[in-house]
Amino acid sequence: MNVLLLAKAALLGIVEGLTEFLPISSTxxxxxxxxxxxxxSHATHVFEITIQAGAMLAVVWHYRMRLAATLTGWRSDPSRRQFVLNLLLAFLPAAVLGLLFGSFIKTHLFTPTSVAAAFVLGGVIILVVERRQRQPRTSESDRARICSVDQLSARDALRIGFVQCAALVPGTSxxxxxxxxxxxxxxxxxxxxxFSFYLGIPTLFAAAGYSLWQHRDALRADEAPLLFVGTAVAFVSALACIRWLIRYVSTHxxxxxxxxxxxxxxxxxVTSAGEWISWPAG
Structure with missing residues (x-):
């Protein structure tokens, strides 16, 4: 295996881990x-999706006690059962739309320039929402009713699931x-x-599994080290990012x-329009 290619896989693993949970789009x-x-790599798109599983393993590790308690107690504990139901409801919309339009999206939208447009639009939306958050509210009752993910209703989860569908466009995050x-x-x-952390577990594991299955014929044994290195590095960098982000959102x-x-x-x-960097078409 080419050492330079392994180094590139490690760098991409760092990029994945540090950006997966930030609102800046890992893809x-x-x-x-x-x-x-x-x-x-022979299967670059598969690599980019598969190493996201490393980031998801970081979530599983960080919340391992909560997830283990949920797996063992969901049958007898209504709150844990509701939590599992909420994850399923929030996962389904993007899963269905991804199956229907995944091929079209990969063919037409996985390009640096289309991603850049999504970057800009997403940034504007973040600024608008944050400005709205700072405006005085006449009533805080709706927001005050939810203090933890255990208090989310099925309706809340489904609405979040539909919002997640926007992320099917690369660059949205x-x-x-x-x-x-x-x-x-x-x-x-x-x-x-x-809840975004938790929702990423079924969403990105499903995306990685589906991508591997769909492109199984394109995978080659000599590229297994690339997937391993990228996934392992993504796990380590994502774990550090998760812990940092949890502290960050408490005060910022x-x-x-x-x-x-x-x-x-x-x-x-700008670099694309000025032809300073020759971005590939896809």
Whole structure:
């Protein structure tokens, strides 16, 4: 196995782990980073999706006690049963739309310039939602009723699931769509962030599994080290990011990420329009 290719896989693993749970789009960063690194794996799209499983394993590890208690107690504990139901309801909309339109999205939208446009639009939305959060409210009753993910109703979960569908467009950000969308729906920032972590487990494991199965004929044994290195590095970097983000949201908003998205997306669009960087078509 080419050492340089392994180093590129490790760098992409770092990019995945550090961006998966921030509202800045891990897929978008992977597409751009892969282009800059000229990462030419035989199954690049499969690699980019599969290493997301490493980031999800970081969530599983961080919340292992809660998840273990849920698995062993959901039959007898109504709150844990509702939690499982909520995850299923929030997962289904994106799963159905992904199956219906996944091929079209991969063919037409997995390009740096389309990702850049989504970056900018997503950044604007973050700024709008954060500004709305700072405005005085006549009533805090709706937001005050939910203080933890255990208090989410089935209706709340389904609404978050529909919001997550926006993340099917590369560059939108799954975590950004679910966190910012949940806040727009009235959920507190900490609850929105934590539920986004949990929702990522079935969503991204399913995406990785489906991608591997769909492209099983394109996978080669000599590329297994790439997947292993990328996934392992993504796990370590994602675990560090999760712990940092939990502390961050307790005292900060996401305005900085909104401006970052706008600046980064604009940079890609400008370099593409000026032909300073020759971004690949897909």
């Amino acid at each position: 978008g960063h992977l597409i751009v980073a892969s282009s800059l690194l000229r990462f030419d 799954r975590s950004g769509a679910t966190i910012i969308g949940s806040m727009f729906l009235g959920l507190p920032r900490q609850v929105a962030t934590e 908003d996401f305005t900085a990420f909104g401006w970052y998205r706008i600046a980064f997306g604009s940079l890609i669009l």
